[in-house]
Amino acid sequence: MKHEEAFYIGYVTKTRGLKGEVQIFFEFDDYEKLSFDVVFADMNGKLVPYFVASAKLQVNKTGYFNFDDLDHVDKAQPLLRKKLYLPLSHMPERDEDEFFYTDLKGFTAIDETLGELGEITEVNEYPQQFVATVFYKDTEILFPLNEDFIIEIDDEEKVLKLDLPDGLLDIYLNK
Template sequence: MKIEEAHYIGYITKTKGLKGEVQVYFEYDTPEALDLDVLFLDLNGKLVPFFVSAYRLQHNNTGNFFFDDVDHIDKAQALVKKRVYLPEEKMPEQDEEDFTYEDLEGFIVIDELHGELGEITEVNEYPQQFVATVSNKGRDILFPLNEDMIVEIDEENGVLRMRLPEGLLDIYLNP
């Protein structure tokens, strides 16, 4: 399976105990709605399946997992900081009204002043806001996604029109 065919849901934060248990931090809003029998980890750019033998979800967007064949802390330690994915077909159905900032990944960003900036390659959630990453001429441009700056979201054509604050793009475009 390729990364393009999967949905990023979180990453492994640390090991727990000596028997191979790991903690997963979910960047997906409702991990309890996910089918977590197999998780795919990004190991050197390839998605490798890890079959879940047991897990417990916590209230702080984390869960503790045991994987088949990971029965010692040394094996689990190698998985720390690896990104976790699920195949697209295993993701819960989303109502059309449930459009989120994460759904903007792949959209083309057009700023009112600077024109087309490029495609959103990543959307990350931080405590105070969502931040989009756009690849532009070999550089990553990061900017917050908030209602004050979004002019229009054209879902049909995959276009996000923005009014970015003056000077923000100068940091990236004029080093």
């Protein structure tokens, strides 16, 4: 499986007990709707399958998982802090009118002051906010996807209109 054929759900935070059980922290919002027969761990850039023997989801965006063939804490150690993915076929259906910041990937970002910034190449979720990446004047620029900065999202034209704070891009451009 390739990264393009999967979506990110979270990462392994720690082991639990001596029988190879691990705790997973979910960064995917609707983790309760996911089906877990197999998860893929990013091991040095390759997605490696781990077949789920049991899963106990918690209300605090975590879950406790046992995997086939991981029957001891030592065997689970290599999974610590590894990102986990599911195949795109496991992505839950969503309503037509539902829109997520991650949907902005591929949109053209246009700032009110600076004009067109470029295509959003990546949208990453961090604990406090979502951050978009564009290449502007041959430089990678990151900016928060914050309601205060977003003027309009044109889903038809795939355009994101922004009013970024003065000086934000100068951080990247004045090196």
